[in-house]
Amino acid sequence: MSDHDYTPKSKFGKWFNDRLPLLTLANHLTDYPTPKNLNYWWTFGGILTFCLITQIVTGLVLAMHYIAHADMAFDSVEHIMRDVNYGWLIRYIHANGASMFFLAVYIHIFRSLFYGSYKAPREIIWIIGIIIYLLMMAAAFLGYVLPWGQMSFWGATVITNLFSAIPLVGEGIVTWLWGGYSVDNPTLTRFFTLHYLIPFLILGLVVLHIWALHVPGNNNPVGIDIKKPSKDTVPFHPYIVIKDGFALLMFMIVFAFFVFYTPNILGHADNYIEANPLVTPAHIVPEWYLLPFYAILRSVPDKLLGVIAMLSAILILAALPWLDTSKIRSAVFRPLYRQFYWILVADVLILGYVGAMPAEGLYLLVARVATAYYFLHFLVILPVLGWREKTLPIPLSITEPILGGSPNLATAKNKESLNN
Amino acid sequence: MKNFLKIFSLIVLFSLLSFITQAAEKVEYLKTDWSFKGLFGKFDRAALQRGYQVYTEVCSSCHSMKYLSYRNLSEKGGPEFTIDQAKVIAASFEVKDGPNSDGEMFTRPGRLSDKFVMPYDNVQAAQAANGGAYPPDMSVLVKARGGGVDYIYSLLQGYEDPPPGVTLDDGVYYNKYMYGNKIKMANQLSDGLVEYSDGTTATIEQMSKDVTTFLMWSAEPHLESRHQMGFKAILYLIILTILVYFSMKKIWSRIETKV
Numbered sequence: 001m002s003d004h005d006y007t008p009k010s011k012f013g014k015w016f017n018d019r020l021p022l023l024t025l026a027n028h029l030t031d032y033p034t035p036k037n038l039n040y041w042w043t044f045g046g047i048l049t050f051c052l053i054t055q056i057v058t059g060l061v062l063a064m065h066y067i068a069h070a071d072m073a074f075d076s077v078e079h080i081m082r083d084v085n086y087g088w089l090i091r092y093i094h095a096n097g098a099s100m101f102f103l104a105v106y107i108h109i110f111r112s113l114f115y116g117s118y119k120a121p122r123e124i125i126w127i128i129g130i131i132i133y134l135l136m137m138a139a140a141f142l143g144y145v146l147p148w149g150q151m152s153f154w155g156a157t158v159i160t161n162l163f164s165a166i167p168l169v170g171e172g173i174v175t176w177l178w179g180g181y182s183v184d185n186p187t188l189t190r191f192f193t194l195h196y197l198i199p200f201l202i203l204g205l206v207v208l209h210i211w212a213l214h215v216p217g218n219n220n221p222v223g224i225d226i227k228k229p230s231k232d233t234v235p236f237h238p239y240i241v242i243k244d245g246f247a248l249l250m251f252m253i254v255f256a257f258f259v260f261y262t263p264n265i266l267g268h269a270d271n272y273i274e275a276n277p278l279v280t281p282a283h284i285v286p287e288w289y290l291l292p293f294y295a296i297l298r299s300v301p302d303k304l305l306g307v308i309a310m311l312s313a314i315l316i317l318a319a320l321p322w323l324d325t326s327k328i329r330s331a332v333f334r335p336l337y338r339q340f341y342w343i344l345v346a347d348v349l350i351l352g353y354v355g356a357m358p359a360e361g362l363y364l365l366v367a368r369v370a371t372a373y374y375f376l377h378f379l380v381i382l383p384v385l386g387w388r389e390k391t392l393p394i395p396l397s398i399t400e401p402i403l404g405g406s407p408n409l410a411t412a413k414n415k416e417s418l419n420n
Numbered sequence: 421m422k423n424f425l426k427i428f429s430l431i432v433l434f435s436l437l438s439f440i441t442q443a444a445e446k447v448e449y450l451k452t453d454w455s456f457k458g459l460f461g462k463f464d465r466a467a468l469q470r471g472y473q474v475y476t477e478v479c480s481s482c483h484s485m486k487y488l489s490y491r492n493l494s495e496k497g498g499p500e501f502t503i504d505q506a507k508v509i510a511a512s513f514e515v516k517d518g519p520n521s522d523g524e525m526f527t528r529p530g531r532l533s534d535k536f537v538m539p540y541d542n543v544q545a546a547q548a549a550n551g552g553a554y555p556p557d558m559s560v561l562v563k564a565r566g567g568g569v570d571y572i573y574s575l576l577q578g579y580e581d582p583p584p585g586v587t588l589d590d591g592v593y594y595n596k597y598m599y600g601n602k603i604k605m606a607n608q609l610s611d612g613l614v615e616y617s618d619g620t621t622a623t624i625e626q627m628s629k630d631v632t633t634f635l636m637w638s639a640e641p642h643l644e645s646r647h648q649m650g651f652k653a654i655l656y657l658i659i660l661t662i663l664v665y666f667s668m669k670k671i672w673s674r675i676e677t678k679v
Contacts, residue, residue, distance in 0.1 A: 036677045040427050078487045078560065081642075088642045089649070103434060107427070234675060242668045243679060247427075249661040253654060254431050260650025261459065264563060272564035272639075273556075282599075 028214070033233035034240050035220035037398045041111040042218070043247030044104050050248055051101040052206060056199050058094040066146065068192035070185040073148035074274040092263040098140050099266045100255050102289035105133060109317075114341055116329030117219040123321040125212040130318045132205045135198050137290065137314075142195035144287060148188065149271030154284045156183045156191070162297075165304040182277065222398055223330025232398040283358065291355030292348050296374070298359040299367040309371065316378050323378055325386025333392040337385055344377050449570035449597065450577060452629055456636060459651055462644050463637055468499035470616050471634025474627050477614050479558065482550060482605075484538040487559035488638055491532040497644040498637055506532055513537045551591040553604035560639045562632070569632050571597065576628040579607035 006027045008017050017023040065084050067076040080087035109129070112118055118126035141159060145152045160177050164170040179186025217228055226232040234240070258266070266288060270281045286294050296313050300306035316323075331338045347370050354367040393403040455464040472493065475485070490510035493501045501509065510530035515537060518525035530537065539555075540546035547554050556564075565571045578597035582588055588602065595603045609624045616622055637643065672679040 036675060075487075082487060082492075088640075088646065092646075103431070107430075234677075238671050239675075242664065242671050246661065246664045246668050249657055249664055251431070253657045253661065256650065256654050256657060260646055260653065263646075269564055269566045269568075272560045 030235065030237040031229075032214060032236040033217065033229035034236050035218055035226055035232060035398060036234045036239070037220050037222060037232075038218060038240070038243075039221055040243075040247055041107065041114075043244045044108040044111065046244035047104045047248050047251050048101070048108060049206065050251075051097060051104055052199065052202060055094060055097050055101060056203070058090050058097065059196075059199065061090050062094055063196060066192075068146070068189050070148065070188050070275070073146060073188060077147045089259070092259045096255065096258045096263060096266060098143065099287070099289065100251070100258070101136065102140070104251070105136060106289070109133070110345060113320075113344070114331045115219055115221060116223055116324070116326070116331070118321050119324065119329050120321065121216045122213075122219060125209060126321060127318050128205055128209045128212060130314070132202055132209065133317075134314060135202050135205070139195060139198040139202070140287065140289065142191045142198070144271075145188065145191050146195060147271060148275045150273045150275060150279070150281050151268045151271040151284070153183060153275035153277065154281055155286060156187065158284055159286075160187075162303075162307050165307045167304070184277075219329060220398065221330060221332060222395060223328065223333065224394055224397070226398060230397075285356055288352065288356070291353075292351035293355075295351040295355030295367045296371045298355075299364065299371040313371075313374060316375070320378065320382075324382045326389060326391070327386075328391045328394065330394075333394050334385075334389055335392065336389045340377065340381055340385065344374075347373050347377070449567055449574040451570065452573060452625075454569060454633070454636075456633070456643055459647065461647055463497070464633060465500055466618060466620075467630045467633040468637055469501065470618065470620060470627075471630035471632070471637075472499050473616065474614055474631040475558075475634055478608050478627075479631065480536075480539060482539055482546070482555040483558045484540070484555075485536045485559045485638060486538060486557050488536045489532070490530060490534055490536070492641060494532075495641070498641060499634070503532075510534060551604055555605070558635055558638065562635050563639045567597075569636050572635060573628050573632045575603075576609055576631070577624055 006024050008014050008023045013023055062080065065076065065080045065087065067073060077091070080091050082088075084090075112126065112129070141155070145156045160174055160183065163177060164174045166173060175181060177187070178184070179190060217226075220226070229235075268285065285291070293310050293313055297306045297310040300309045326334060326337065328334055331341055350366065351370045351374065354363045354370065357363040359367065395403055455462060455467070475483075490506055490513075493499050493509060494503050494506035510532050513530040513534075514527045515530045515534050516525060517528050520526055540549065543554055562568050562572055567574070574597040575595060578595045580594055580596055582594040582601075586594065586601070588594060592602050592604055593606055594601055609627050611623050612621075614622050614627065620626060640646070668679060
C-alpha cells in the first residue's frame with residue numbers, strides 16, 4: 001500500500017497531518033486497491049455498515065421517547081407510533097432495519113463461505129465477523145424485548161431460562177440475569193441498557209473488521225492473491241464507492257417497501273398484545289433470523305445438550321479457517337465443495353423453516369436430520385474434502401487467463417518468474 | 421450484472437416468501453374490498469365515521485380504546501370529523517378529573533385532549549362484568565391478531581349454532597372463526613342495530629366492515645401518510661438508482677472490466 005508516502009498539498013493540511021494523520025487515513029481509504037473483479041455479493045459489507053448506522057441513528061431517536069418500565073414500555077411505544085412526529089416511521093425503520101441487517105449479514109456470511117474469504121491470511125477478519133454476528137443476535141434479542149409485548153416477555157423468559165441448563169449454578173445465574181425471580185421490570189431496564197450499549201461495541205468491532213481487512217486486502221471471486229496495486233485492482237474511490245452505492249440503493253428500495261407497505265409482516269401479531277405474565281402464547285417463536293438456531297436447540301431432547309448444540313452451531317464457524325483444509329479459496333475451482341455448499345444453504349433454510357413450526361412429529365425428525373447434517377458439514381465433510389477433492393486449475397491473475405496460479409501470492413510469483 | 425440480478429431476485433424471493441408464509445397461516449376468512457390496502461390505499465372517510473358510531477354505540481360498552489383521544493377524531497387521515505363535531509362528541513362523555521383545590525374528584529364534560537373514556541375502572545372490574553373474560557382493548561387489536569382486518573371482519577359475522585357434539589358452557593358462544601371456536605363475547609350485531617346518520621343500511625355485513633375499518637385506523641392512524649410518503653420515497657430511490665447506475669457504467673468504462 002502506498003499511503004505512507006502521502007503528503008497533503010496545503011500547508012495547514014501538512015501541519016495537521018503531522019500531528020494527527022487523518023488525511024493519510026482518508027487517502028488510504030480512497031486509494032485502497034480493490035480487486036476489480038469483485039461481484040455484487042461483495043457489496044454487502046457497505047450495506048451492512050449502512051444498516052448499523054441506520055439502527056444507531058433511529059435507535060437514538062426512539063430512546064428519547066421510549067420509557068424502559070414494565071408498566072409504561074408498551075404505552076410509550078404506542079405514544080411513539082401515534083403522537084411523536086414521524087415516530088411511526090422511525091420505529092418501523094428500526095424494527096424492519098433489524099431484519100434487513102440480518103438478511104444482509106447472512107448474504108455476507110454465505111458469500112464468505114462460497115469464496116473461502118475466511119482462509120489465511122484473513123482468519124482474524126472472519127473471527128471478528130463472528131463476534132459481530134453474535135453481538136448482533138444479542139442486540140436483536142434484547143431489542144425485541146423492549147416493546148414489552150407478549151412475544152417480548154415470553155421470548156425473554158424462554159431465552160434467559162436456557163441458562164438454567166448450566167449445572168449447579170444455572171438457577172442462580174437466571175435469577176441474577178432477571179434481577180428477581182421472574183422476567184420483570186429489573187430485567188427490562190437492564191435489557192434496555194445493554195441494547196443501547198451493544199451497537200457501539202459492534203461499531204468498534206466493525207472498525208477492527210475493516211482494519212484487519214485492509215492489511216491483506218479483499219479476497220475476490222477467483223480467490224487468488226493479487227499484487228496491489230496492479231492492473232488487477234482499482235482504487236476504492238470512485239470505482240467501488242459507486243458500485244456499493246448502486247447496490248445499496250437497490251437494497252434501500254426493498255427496505256423501503258417493507259417499511260412503508262408491510263411494516264408488520266416480519267413481526268409477530270402477539271407482540272401488539274401487552275406483556276401478561278399470566279397468559280402464555282400458543283406458540284413462542286423467535287424472530288425469523290434466529291429460527292435455524294432455535295430449531296437446533298429444540299432438536300436435542302436434553303436441555304443442556306440442546307443449549308450446547310445451539311452455541312456450538314455458531315462457535316463452530318470461528319474454527320472454520322482450520323476445519324476447511326483446502327488450499328483453494330474460491331468454490332469456483334472446487335467442483336465438489338460447490339455442491340456441498342449449496343446443500344448447506346438448503347440445510348440452513350430447512351432448519352429455519354422447521355424452527356418456525358411446532359417441535360413435533362415430522363418437523364422434529366427433519367430438524368434432527370438437518371442439525372446432524374449441519375455439524376457433519378463442518379466437522380467431517382469440510383476437512384475430508386480439502387484432502388480428497390480434485391480442484392480445477394486456477395489462473396495466475398485476474399486479468400490474464402493464464403492457468404497455473406496458486407492461492408498464495410509467493411508461489412504464484414515464483415511460477416510467474418519460471419514462466420517468464 | 422447477471423450476478424447482480426441473481427442477488428436482487430434472491431431478495432425479492434425472500435420478500436415473497438415472507439408473504440406466502442403469512443398467507444399460508446390464514447384460515448379462509450370472509451373477503452371484502454378494503455379501501456386502505458394497496459400502494460395508494462386510503463381510508464373510506466364515511467366508513468370511518470360510521471365505524472366510530474358502531475364502536476360507540478355497540479363495542480364501547482365493554483371494549484376500551486385507551487390509546488385514542490377525542491382530538492384524533494378530527495385529525496387528518498382519520499374519520500376527519502370537523503373540530504366542532506369532535507368537541508361535541510368529546511363533551512358527550514363524562515370524564516373523571518381532579519383532585520380540585522378542595523381535594524375532591526369531580527366529573528366534567530370531555531375535551532378534545534381527553535383519552536377515550538374507558539368502560540371499566542380496571543381490568544378486574546371488566547373481568548367481573550364479563551364472566552371472567554377481559555374484553556381486550558381495541559386500540560391496536562387488528563395488529564394483535566394473526567388474520568388482521570379479515571379476521572375481525574369474519575369473526576363479527578362468524579356466529580353460528582354449535583355443530584352437534586359441541587357443548588357450550590354458560591356465557592360461551594360458538595364462532596367459526598375464533599381460535600378453538602369458543603368465544604365469550606355474544607353475537608353483538610343484528611341488522612338495523614344502529615341507525616346510520618348518512619342513511620346507509622345497517623346490515624351486519626356493513627357494520628362489520630365499518631367498524632373494522634375504524635379499528636384499522638385506530639391501530640395505524642398514520643397509514644395514509646405512510647402510503648403517500650412510501651410512494652414518493654420509493655419513486656425517488658428508483659430515479660436515483662437509475663442515475664447512479666449510469667454514472668457507474670460511465671466510471672467503470674475507463675477500465676476493461678464489466679460491472
